[in-house]
Amino acid sequence: MTKKMFFAGYGGQGIMLTGQMVASAAILEGKETTFFPSYGPEMRGGTANCTVIVSDKPISSPLIFESDCVLAMNLPSMLKFEPTLKPGGVLLLNKSLIHQAAKRDDITKYEIAANEMASELGNTVVANMIMLGAFVRTTGIVKEESIIQVIHNVFDQKKAELADLNIKAFNLWRD
Amino acid sequence: MSNTKKVLMKGNEAFAEAAILGGCRYYFGYPITPQNEIPEYMSRVLPKRGGHFIQAESEISAINMAYGAGAAGGRVFITSSSPGIALMQEGMSFLCSAEVPCVILTVSRCGPGIGGIQPGQADYFQATRGGGNGDYKIPVFAPSTVQEGADLVYESMALADKYQNPILIFTDGLLGQMMEPVALPEPVVDIKSTDIREHKPWALTGYWDDDKKRNTVISLRLQPERLEEHIHKLFARYEQAEKELTRVETVGIEDADVVLVAFGTMARIVKEAIDMLAAQGIKAGLIRPISLWPFPYATFDKLTDKTKVVISAELSMGQMIQDVKLGVKDRFPVKLLNRTGGMIPTSLEITERTAAILKEIGG
Numbered sequence: 001m002t003k004k005m006f007f008a009g010y011g012g013q014g015i016m017l018t019g020q021m022v023a024s025a026a027i028l029e030g031k032e033t034t035f036f037p038s039y040g041p042e043m044r045g046g047t048a049n050c051t052v053i054v055s056d057k058p059i060s061s062p063l064i065f066e067s068d069c070v071l072a073m074n075l076p077s078m079l080k081f082e083p084t085l086k087p088g089g090v091l092l093l094n095k096s097l098i099h100q101a102a103k104r105d106d107i108t109k110y111e112i113a114a115n116e117m118a119s120e121l122g123n124t125v126v127a128n129m130i131m132l133g134a135f136v137r138t139t140g141i142v143k144e145e146s147i148i149q150v151i152h153n154v155f156d157q158k159k160a161e162l163a164d165l166n167i168k169a170f171n172l173w174r175d
Numbered sequence: 176m177s178n179t180k181k182v183l184m185k186g187n188e189a190f191a192e193a194a195i196l197g198g199c200r201y202y203f204g205y206p207i208t209p210q211n212e213i214p215e216y217m218s219r220v221l222p223k224r225g226g227h228f229i230q231a232e233s234e235i236s237a238i239n240m241a242y243g244a245g246a247a248g249g250r251v252f253i254t255s256s257s258p259g260i261a262l263m264q265e266g267m268s269f270l271c272s273a274e275v276p277c278v279i280l281t282v283s284r285c286g287p288g289i290g291g292i293q294p295g296q297a298d299y300f301q302a303t304r305g306g307g308n309g310d311y312k313i314p315v316f317a318p319s320t321v322q323e324g325a326d327l328v329y330e331s332m333a334l335a336d337k338y339q340n341p342i343l344i345f346t347d348g349l350l351g352q353m354m355e356p357v358a359l360p361e362p363v364v365d366i367k368s369t370d371i372r373e374h375k376p377w378a379l380t381g382y383w384d385d386d387k388k389r390n391t392v393i394s395l396r397l398q399p400e401r402l403e404e405h406i407h408k409l410f411a412r413y414e415q416a417e418k419e420l421t422r423v424e425t426v427g428i429e430d431a432d433v434v435l436v437a438f439g440t441m442a443r444i445v446k447e448a449i450d451m452l453a454a455q456g457i458k459a460g461l462i463r464p465i466s467l468w469p470f471p472y473a474t475f476d477k478l479t480d481k482t483k484v485v486i487s488a489e490l491s492m493g494q495m496i497q498d499v500k501l502g503v504k505d506r507f508p509v510k511l512l513n514r515t516g517g518m519i520p521t522s523l524e525i526t527e528r529t530a531a532i533l534k535e536i537g538g
Binding site: 020023024027032033034035036037039040060061062063065 | 181182183208209292293348349352353354355356443444446447450519521522523
């Protein structure tokens with residue numbers, strides 16, 4: 001089974017890290033994976049997106065033209081990537097920054113007020129982790145425990161106290 | 176390959192780490208997108224591993240630092256991207272002439288000129304024909320995955336020493352920027368500076384107490400007789416490289432209606448298109464040159480009369496297609512399927528255009 005997804009938002013929202021965490025979790029589960037970031041003359045506040053593929057067989061092209069899941073952290077991301085979803089695909093929207101309804105009715109949509117939820121935890125930067133939790137629980141593409149392990153790997157030693165905050169955020173959203 | 180656990184690595188960082196594991200102790204770099212993670216990694220990591228990082232003031236300076244460190248017997252790795260490689264090419268010719276090993280990696284982008292920073296393959300001529308002067312050749316490897324790139328960089332550190340010649344690794348912006356699981360090889364045994372003379376008896380190791388003979392590493396040979404003799408010596412080595420370094424991957428070419436030829440990133444997308452074509456009942460095969468020089472011409476002899484057309488799929492206006500035609504030797508029509516300027520076709524586009532070409536030639 002091969003799952004293809006876009007993670008998108010603006011620079012500074014932790015989109016690349018979110019995509020990398022999914023790819024890292026896939027490796028922990030012995031799966032094949034590719035991560036390809038948009039790159040270019042970009043800046044904080046500009047657009048950022050990455051393509052992640054998770055598969056149980058070797059992956060040829062790391063580029064995709066249709067997706068199984070889109071995680072959109074802001075409105076431009078939803079507008080750009082919603083059309084790529086296959087029928088039955090999953091669209092995860094950060095409701096805090098997207099005040100417009102998604103058009104498609106042949107997909108499954110989840111609206112998550114990630115910024116507000118993150119504020120309640122005391123730090124808006126973990127909005128991406130709240131969305132990542134929703135991604136894992138709605139798609140099942142990687143396991144929760146794999147992401148928890150990856151969070152510990154990313155936030156180790158000096159940054160260990162950040163692991164708790166990220167795990168708390170990751171665990172927050174439940175359908 | 177070692178059984179090291181796989182780690183998620185960005186192409187550029189994996190190439191840098193593979194160079195260090197392959198024995199690189201000297202890196203000279205100058206910033207250019209999309210290869211900047213390599214000098215960043217080297218500046219951070221190489222000094223801790225007993226090596227030396229210098230940010231040169233230009234690419235011309237970097238290749239000439241490589242010339243010096245290589246002549247002294249050091250294992251040198253340098254990197255740049257298309258326009259930066261253009262600046263290095265004078266030096267590459269000098270390194271070939273002076274028989275100085277070095278591994279050079281390009282993370283190619285789009286030209287001409289400063290062009291753009293998205294992936295491109297329009298440096299095929301630059302890589303395989305070279306922009307330096309004179310009779311010289313540089314083996315060129317074009318990986319299509321991060322793992323293959325890391326393996327080729329690692330191996331090339333030793334190959335450059337063996338052939339006493341630069342080796343070029345041709346990657347592109349996509350491969351440099353993407354992340355994939357990588358199993359890294361074991362580090363090679365470091366050659367101590369005091370042991371260089373034993374391993375590289377030609378290197379400039381200075382005067383020694385027991386031996387007043389002094390090596391010279393030169394590129395200038397004013398006597399035509401000597402220069403001709405020297406070039407023949409280089410070409411005997413290139414002939415050996417043609418036998419030993421020709422590398423290619425093929426997928427289902429024996430009974431293919433259409434055979435696509437693609438390298439690097441483009442080959443990955445073509446592989447996906449081949450599966451999509453199969454779903455339409457079209458048997459497509461792939462020839463993926465891993466060595467661009469020496470080019471795997473002989474592989475084209477394996478194509479059967481069942482094949483109706485050969486397609487060169489490139490991220491350029493068609494450069495490799497010249498080598499494809501040399502390999503095909505007029506047995507089949509040869510067509511170009513390309514995008515350029517940083518545009519990358521989807522597997523869907525390749526599928527549709529391949530089917531259209533097949534239809535057009537009456538297949």
